[in-house]
Amino acid sequence: MGKRIGMEVGIAxxxxxxLCNIDVAAVYPITPQSHIAExxxxxxxxxxxDAEFITVESEHSSISACAGASATGARVYTATSSQGLMYMxxxxxxxxxxxxxxxxxxxxxxxxxxxNIWNDHSDIMNQRDCGWIVMHAENGQEVIxxxxxxxxxxxxxxxxxPIVVNMDGFQLTHMIEPLEFxxxxxxxxFLPDRVPYATLHPDxxxxxxxxxxxxxxxxxxxxxDTALINSKKTIIKIWNEWGKQFGRNYKPVETxxxxxxxxxxxxxxxxxxxxxxxxxxxxxxxxxxxxVKLRLWRPFPIEELRAAIKGCKTLIVMDRSVTFGGxxxxxxxxxxxxxxxxxxxxxxxxxxxxxxxxxxxxxxxIAMVERAAKKKDETYEFYGVRE
Amino acid sequence: MIEIRWHGxxxxxxxxxxxxLALAAIExxxxxxxxxxxxxxxxxxxxxxxxxxxxKPIKIRSGIYHPDVVVVLDPSLVGLVNVTDGLKPEGxxxxxxxxxxxxxxxxxxxxxxxATVDATFIARExxxxxxxxxxxxxxxMKATKVLKLESLNEPLxxxxxxxxxxxxxxxxxxxxxxxxxK
Amino acid sequence: xxxxxxxxxxxxxxPGCMVFEPGSAxxxxxxxxxxQRPIWDNKKCIKCGICYIFCPEAxxxxxxxxxxxxxxxxxxxxxxxxxxxxPQAIVMQEEEV
Numbered sequence: 163m164g165k166r167i168g169m170e171v172g173i174a175x176x177x178x179x180x181l182c183n184i185d186v187a188a189v190y191p192i193t194p195q196s197h198i199a200e201x202x203x204x205x206x207x208x209x210x211x212d213a214e215f216i217t218v219e220s221e222h223s224s225i226s227a228c229a230g231a232s233a234t235g236a237r238v239y240t241a242t243s244s245q246g247l248m249y250m251x252x253x254x255x256x257x258x259x260x261x262x263x264x265x266x267x268x269x270x271x272x273x274x275x276x277x278n279i280w281n282d283h284s285d286i287m288n289q290r291d292c293g294w295i296v297m298h299a300e301n302g303q304e305v306i307x308x309x310x311x312x313x314x315x316x317x318x319x320x321x322x323x324p325i326v327v328n329m330d331g332f333q334l335t336h337m338i339e340p341l342e343f344x345x346x347x348x349x350x351x352f353l354p355d356r357v358p359y360a361t362l363h364p365d366x367x368x369x370x371x372x373x374x375x376x377x378x379x380x381x382x383x384x385x386x387d388t389a390l391i392n393s394k395k396t397i398i399k400i401w402n403e404w405g406k407q408f409g410r411n412y413k414p415v416e417t418x419x420x421x422x423x424x425x426x427x428x429x430x431x432x433x434x435x436x437x438x439x440x441x442x443x444x445x446x447x448x449x450x451x452x453x454v455k456l457r458l459w460r461p462f463p464i465e466e467l468r469a470a471i472k473g474c475k476t477l478i479v480m481d482r483s484v485t486f487g488g489x490x491x492x493x494x495x496x497x498x499x500x501x502x503x504x505x506x507x508x509x510x511x512x513x514x515x516x517x518x519x520x521x522x523x524x525x526x527x528i529a530m531v532e533r534a535a536k537k538k539d540e541t542y543e544f545y546g547v548r549e
Numbered sequence: 550m551i552e553i554r555w556h557g558x559x560x561x562x563x564x565x566x567x568x569x570l571a572l573a574a575i576e577x578x579x580x581x582x583x584x585x586x587x588x589x590x591x592x593x594x595x596x597x598x599x600x601x602x603x604x605k606p607i608k609i610r611s612g613i614y615h616p617d618v619v620v621v622l623d624p625s626l627v628g629l630v631n632v633t634d635g636l637k638p639e640g641x642x643x644x645x646x647x648x649x650x651x652x653x654x655x656x657x658x659x660x661x662x663x664a665t666v667d668a669t670f671i672a673r674e675x676x677x678x679x680x681x682x683x684x685x686x687x688x689x690m691k692a693t694k695v696l697k698l699e700s701l702n703e704p705l706x707x708x709x710x711x712x713x714x715x716x717x718x719x720x721x722x723x724x725x726x727x728x729x730x731k
Numbered sequence: 732x733x734x735x736x737x738x739x740x741x742x743x744x745x746p747g748c749m750v751f752e753p754g755s756a757x758x759x760x761x762x763x764x765x766x767q768r769p770i771w772d773n774k775k776c777i778k779c780g781i782c783y784i785f786c787p788e789a790x791x792x793x794x795x796x797x798x799x800x801x802x803x804x805x806x807x808x809x810x811x812x813x814x815x816x817x818p819q820a821i822v823m824q825e826e827e828v
Contacts (some may be wrong), residue, residue: 168575168583168704194587261747280587322746332587333610338571339582360749366754374748381741382748384635389746435608519587523611 171302172197185236188227208516235361244271260295265315280519284483414463420452440527550603562682597673653678687723743814765808782812
C-alpha cells in the first residue's frame with residue numbers, strides 16, 4: 163500500500179487511469195472534469211504510459227471513438243460531465259448493447275436549462291436506461307479504487323459491459339484530500355490484460371452493431387437486461403477481491419449505524435459523508451437515526467437495499483435531481499416501486515436537495531430529519547427552496 | 550478540527566496556498582481538505598478558498614461558514630468583501646497590510662484577535678513580485694500553529710522547483726514578522 | 732430444408748448480437764425485389780467500367796473479354812447503371828411476373 167499523500171481528486175482519477183495500462187483514451191474537456199482530461203493528456207504526452215490520447219472534437223466523438231477502440235480489443239477510458247454526457251446520450255445504449263467494455267469517469271454536474279456548472283446528479287439520472295453499470299464514489303479514495311476496479315469488472319467475460327464511475331463535480335473533483343495510491347505492481351497483480359470476447363480483426367471476421375428486426379428485438383432486449391442484472395455477482399466478487407488485496411471494502415449498499423434505527427437517511431455520492439456526521443450528532447441527541455448509502459445504482463441492488471432498510475419506520479431518500487412532472491426524484495421512485503408489495507414497508511419521505519451545487523450541510527440533514535418526522539404525506543419536496 | 554478561509558483575488562495564488570497547506574498537513578500525517586470556492590474565476594476578481602485540518606478523518610464536505618481563521622491576501626479586499634463574515638468570536642483574522650492594526654480595527658469595526666504582516670513588501674523583496682500567497686503561509690503558520698513550518702518544505706519544492714528557496718525565505722520572514730495586535 | 736433465420740430463444744442470441752459468419756449478408760438475395768433487369772448491348776459497350784463503379788449493390792462485374800454483367804441474385808433493378816452508361820449500352824427490361 164502506498165503512503166497517504168495529498169492530491170486533487172480530479173488529478174488522482176487521471177493518475178489512477180495511468181496505473182491501468184490503458185490503450186486508448188478519448189476525452190473532451192468540460193468543467194468540472196477538465197482536470198482529468200488535462201492531466202491524463204499530460205501523462206500520455208510525458209510518455210509515462212503507452213497509450214493513444216485522441217483529442218476528439220466533442221463528447222459524441224469521444225464515446226464513439228471509445229466504442230470503436232473497445233471493439234478492436236483495446237482498454238479504453240473516457241471522462242465527461244453533464245452536457246458532455248448528454249451529448250453522448252445517443253451512443254451510450256449502443257455501447258452497452260454491443261457489450262463493449264469502456265470505463266467512464268463522470269463528474270456529476272447539473273444539466274443545463276438554465277446553464278449551471280455545479281454539482282448535482284441530474285446528468286447521470288438522465289442516463290438511467292442506457293444499460294451501463296453505474297456506480298457512485300463517495301470520496302477521493304473511492305474514485306481511485308473504483309476506477310481501477312472498473313476495468314477489471316467491465317472486461318470480465320461474465321460482464322462485458324461499460325461502466326460509469328460517478329464522482330461529484332467540484333465537491334470531489336476539485337477537492338485536495340489525503341489519498342493512498344496502490345503501486346504499479348499491486349495494480350498489475352489485481353488487473354490482468356484484457357482478453358476480448360471478439361475483436362474486429364480481418365483474420366477472424368465478425369460483424370458488430372448489426373441491424374435488428376422486430377422478430378428478434380425483444381429477445382435482444384432480454385439478453386441486455388439479463389446481462390446487466392447478472393453483472394452484480396461479478397461486481398461483488400471483484401469488490402471482494404479488492405478488499406482482500408487492499409483492505410478497503412466495497413458493497414453495493416453500505417450502512418452507517420443503521421442497525422435498529424427507526425429513521426434512515428438514504429444518500430448517493432459524497433453527501434453521504436456529510437450525512438454521517440449528521441447521524442452522529444442526532445444519535446448523540448438521542449434520536450434513532452441511521453444512514454444507508456447507495457453505491458451501486460445499476461444494476462439496482464434489490465436484495466441488498468431491502469436488507470439495509472428492513473425494519474425502519476421512515477426512510478428519507480435524498481435525491482440530487484428532479485424528474486419533472488413525475489412522482490418524485492429518481493432514487494425515491496425506484497425504491498418506492500421496489501418495496502410496493504412488501505409487508506411492513508417504511509414510510510418514504512423524498513427530498514430534492516443540493517440541486518445545481520446548493521451546499522448541503524450537517525445542519526441541513528438534521529433539519530430534514532426533523533421535517534420528515536412531521537410530514538404527513540408521501541409527496542416529494544424541494545428542500546430549502548425559498549418561498 | 551480547524552477551518553480556515555482565505556480571501557484573495559484571482560491570480561494571486563489563494564488556491565495554491567490552500568493546496569500547499571493541505572499537502573503539508575497530509576505530509577505530517579494529519580487529515581486535510583483544500584478547495585476553492587467552486588466556480589469560474591477570472592484574474593482580479595475576489596475569490597475565496599478553504600482549508601480544513603484535523604487529526605481525525607474529515608467527513609464534512611460542505612462549505613465552511615464559521616471559520617476559525619480568516620486570511621486576507623490582498624489589502625484592497627478589506628472593506629470591499631465582508632472578510633469577517635461568519636468568523637467565530639474566538640477566531641483569528643490575519644491580514645496582509647501595510648497599515649497599522651488599529652486602523653484596520655477601526656475600518657472593520659472588529660474587536661477579535663487580529664494579526665498583521667506586510668506580506669506584499671516581503672514578497673517584493675524576496676521574490677521580486679507582489680504575489681504574497683506563500684509569504685502569508687508563513688504568517689498563518691506562526692499565528693495559528695496549525696502545522697510545523699518544516700512540513701511546507703516538500704510541497705514548496707515540488708510546486709516551485711528552482712524558486713522554492715526564495716519562497717521559503719519569504720515564508721520565514723513573514724513567520725518572524727507577523728504581529729498579533731492588541 | 733427450411734433455413735433457421737432467427738435464434739429461437741433469447742438465450743441463443745450472441746453477446747452484442749455479433750455475427751460470426753463472415754460474408755453473411757450474401758445469404759440475403761436482394762435480387763428477388765427486382766421489377767426490371769439491366770441488359771448490356773456489348774456492341775455499344777466501350778468497357779469503361781462506369782456501370783461497375785456506380786452500381787450501389789456492387790453486383791456488376793467484369794466478364795470475359797472485358798464486358799460487364801449484373802449478378803441477378805443481388806441486382807435490384809435500380810437502373811443506375813443504365814442511367815450512367817456513357818454510350819447508353821444498357822437497357823432496363825421488364826421482369827416477367
